[in-house]
Amino acid sequence: MDATLLRHARSYARNYHEEEVRLLSKLAAIPSPTHHEGRREAFIADWLRRQGAKDVRIDEQGNVLCLLRGRHPRKDGKPRDVAVFSAHTDIVFPDTDPLPVRIEHGRMMAPGVGDDTANLVALMAATRHLLHDEGAYDRATRDVDILVVADTCEEGLGNLAGTRALFEGLRDKGRHVRSFCSFDLYLSQCISHAVGSERFRIRVKTQGGHSYQNFGRPNAVEVLCQVIEALYAIELPVDPDTGAKTTINVGHMEGGGTVNSIASQAGALFEFRSESAANLKRMEGLFRAALDSCRRDGVDIEVETIGVRPGNGPVDARRLAALAKRSADTIRSVTGRDVDASPASTDANIPLSLGIPSICVGAVRGSLLHTRDEWVDLASLEDGLALVLSLMLQASDAL
Structure with a gap:
């Protein structure tokens, strides 16, 4: 200089x-x-x-x-x-x-x-x-x-x-x-x-009900916990050419109502990041697969993309x-x-x-x-x- x-x-x-x-x-x-x-x-x-x-x-x-x-x-x-x-x-x-x-x-x-x-x-x-x-x-x-x-x-x-x-x-x-x-x-x-990222809002919806009378119905909070566990169980991609890593994060959770009600709704904010475009593309499929693994009768899982950083x-x-x-x-x-x-x-x-x-x-x-x-x-x-x-x-x- x-x-x-x-x-x-x-x-x-x-x-x-x-x-x-x-x-x-x-x-x-x-x-x-x-x-x-x-x-x-x-x-x-x-x-x-x-x-x-x-x-x-x-x-x-x-x-x-x-x-x-x-x-x-x-x-x-x-x-x-x-x-x-x-x-x-x-x-x-x-x-x-x-x-x-x-x-x-x-x-x-x-x-x-x-x-x-x-x-x-x-x-x-x-x-x-x-x-x-x-x-x-x-x-x-x-x-x-x-x-x-x-x-x-x-x-x-x-x-x-x-x-x-x-x-x-x-x-x-x-x-x-x-x-x-x-x-x-x-x-x-x-x-x-640049580290690219994709961000999502995950919503889980169920019928809900009384905690005693309707026990056994899917609980949205419990399903959301299953979703998060599935996400953190993903083997995160590593770019074979550059060695670039992938990271994930659940940054916010909410849901449920009263202590004696089966939760009918719950949600979380989730993101994954990488400096590798190949990792991001691979992670998109792994993310969707993790959500699919938690779907069952009486459970509705919705995903909304809320941010993409290239x-x-x-x-x-x-x-x-x-x-x-x-x-x-x-x-x-x-x-x-x-x-x-x-x-x-x-x-x-x-x-x-x-x-x-x-x-x-x-x-x-x-x-x-x-x-x-x-x-x-x-x-x-x-x-x-x-x-x-x-x-x-x-x-x-x-x-």
């Missing part, structure tokens, strides 16, 4: 640190459940406009889009390529009241503060610098337009709806995306291989490797640490499935994500902002 560029990014990150902490504290307090991110959307759009952004809008899905246009059009008159940088606005908690935020011993604690609020704030702060520094703006947009996105519906059953809508919109406008970078998770993660598609291997290397080299230069390239499921799944070179990079240190005790190390914000800004400054560099 260019040493002058890194010094420039570090200087800004150091000078802006206190303001970044204040911005994080404000944004972390704004509730933002999946599908209900409106208050954060409005805050972010207004904040970007106050920094001088001229082209900011909120699309129908709720994504905040900030376009930084290069000053020099292409000589052939065609639209410039786009480099997309994103972070998601939603958190896993359903709260609609302001979220509790506190700072103790150099840590900020709040629900969702690391996943993904701190990463989002780093993206906002880096965008601010491009808007305020003409030289940095021109370097970043020398050969591409930069689209900064605060996207919705990354968590849980959001099913990556924000990023799906983003790429549908770019396709409809005929914009060619050169690269995509999502900021999520922790330093020093650098993810270029894995890597036909991405140009050379260009993806170049993007991953550039990102990894930048991470090492900023942090001095080895890179964790383990595959994961992130917003980058969507562009990777479409064949677009894409990466997901963490920009904060912390722990306990998806718990109400989540925290981030405030000192790490400096490294995170320097990293995000460095990657944006390299957006026009060839892959």
Whole structure:
């Protein structure tokens, strides 16, 4: 990585640190459940406009889009390529009241503060610098337009709806995306291989009845337990070519009524994941077979698909490797640490499935994500902002 560029990014990150902490504290307090991110959307759009952004809008899905246009059009008159940088606005908690935020011993604690609020704030702060520094703006947009996105519906059953809508919109406008970078998770993660997943709602229905008078009729709760036992008895596929594993999870159960009633209904949420498309295809059949093994007279088992996250598609291997290397080299230069390239499921799944070179990079240190005790190390914000800004400054560099 260019040493002058890194010094420039570090200087800004150091000078802006206190303001970044204040911005994080404000944004972390704004509730933002999946599908209900409106208050954060409005805050972010207004904040970007106050920094001088001229082209900011909120699309129908709720994504905040900030376009930084290069000053020099292409000589052939065609639209410039786009480099997309994103972070998601939603958190896993359903709260609609302001979220509790506190700072103790150099840590900020709040629900969702690391996943993904701190990463989002780093993206906002880096965008601010491009808007305020003409030289940095021109370097970043020398050969591409930069689209900064605060996207919705990354968590849980959001099913990556924000990023799906983003790429549908770019396709409809005929914009060619050169690269995509999502900021999520922790330093020093650098993810270029997507973990695909399929998610289902399983419902078991029976006639039910009185616990004594009708004893012996199928009990929906007991049948659901049989279903779960059958699922966990599956010999999970392993890709013979890559060694990729498959994982499963039952994340929620409900059902029944009173203690003296045979349960007439019960349900569960189930998912399986793998970075191997072959594993996912094989798992689909094993999943259906496990359900079939539990069907019998008086028992109705229904399945509803509630989410599909695709894995890597036909991405140009050379260009993806170049993007991953550039990102990894930048991470090492900023942090001095080895890179964790383990595959994961992130917003980058969507562009990777479409064949677009894409990466997901963490920009904060912390722990306990998806718990109400989540925290981030405030000192790490400096490294995170320097990293995000460095990657944006390299957006026009060839892959």
